[in-house]
Amino acid sequence: MPELPEVETMRRGLTPVLGSRVAEVIRPRCKLRPIEIAPRLSTFRRLVMGRTIAKLDRVGKRVVIELGVNGKHQPDSIVIEPRMTGLVLLAEPPDRAHLRFGLRLEGGPASELWFWDRRGLGSVRLVSAAEFAVRYGLDRVGPDALRISAHELASRLAASRREIKVALLDQRAVAGIGNLYASEILHLAGVHPRRRCNQLRAAEWRAIHDATREVLELAICYEGSTLGDGTYRNALNEAGNYQNHHRVYDRARQPCTRCASSVIERFVQAQRSTFYCPGCQPLGRRQVEK
C-alpha cells in the first residue's frame, strides 16, 4: 500500500528516464477489469508521443511525470495513482498478467516504463497544467507531510473533533500519510490514536509533527515497507526494508520495542487497522470511552 515513502521511492527510482522521449504508449491486453486511463488512449498517444520526460514529482501518494514543453504544448503531466497495489517500474514487473499501462522510451538507459497493478484500483491520467492545478491544488490535496510546518499541521486539524489517527489519513489536511505510517507516527509521538484533535495540546502537536518527519524520512531511507503480501516494490522490482523497523504496525501481541513492558494492541478505527502501545500512548483520563 504505497504511502508517501513508497511513492517517493518510486519517484526517485524513475530518475534514469529524465530526458528520455516517449516513443509509444502501451496498454497491455489484460483479462481483468481495465484500470482508469484518461483521456482515451488515442488522445493520450497523440498528446505524449515524442515528448520528453522533463521532471519527476510527487503529489501526496501520486507520482507525477512532467513532460517537457515543445513549442505549442504546455508542460502536461502524467499522474500515476498506485492506490493499493500499483507499482511504477523500469525493470521487469512481478508478472505480466497485471501490467496495465506502459511507455516505450528512447534516448535514455531504460526502454520501458510500466504501471503494474494487481488489484486495479490505480489510475493513469494525463493532465494539462491547468487541469493539474484544479485536480491536485492545495484545496484538493493538502500540504505534503514532509513539507508542512508544525504550526500549519496543528492549525489545519486542531479544531477537528475527529480522532487523530483518522484525521492524519485525510489527504486534504496533510498529504502522504496512510494507514501504516499513521500508526507508526503516533507511536513515536507517544499519542494515543483515539485522542481527539481538538483536545491535543501544543506539545503533542509538535511531537506529532516531529515524528512525522522522522518516520517518513527513515522509511524513505529504507525504500518503504514491503508487507507480508510482498506487493510493494521499488522501480527495479526490489522489496523495501522499512517493514523490519516497524514499531507497531502489524505487530499486535508482540512486545513494544520501546517500553518493553507493554504489548502492542490492534483495533479497528474507521474500518482500518490501528496498532499502538498502551504503555507509550496513554489515553488521557478525559478521553475515556463511555
Place this chain on the structure above:
DNA sequence: CATATGTCCTGAGAGC
C-alpha cells in the same frame, strides 16, 4: 459545513 460510511477491486488465507 464537518464528519461518517459505502464503494471499487483482486488474491490470500481460513474453515469446512
Place this chain on the structure above:
DNA sequence: TGCTCTCAGGACATAT
C-alpha cells in the same frame, strides 16, 4: 480438492 467467506485499505462518492 474446491467452494465460500472475510479481509486488506488507497481515494472518491454519497449520506447524515
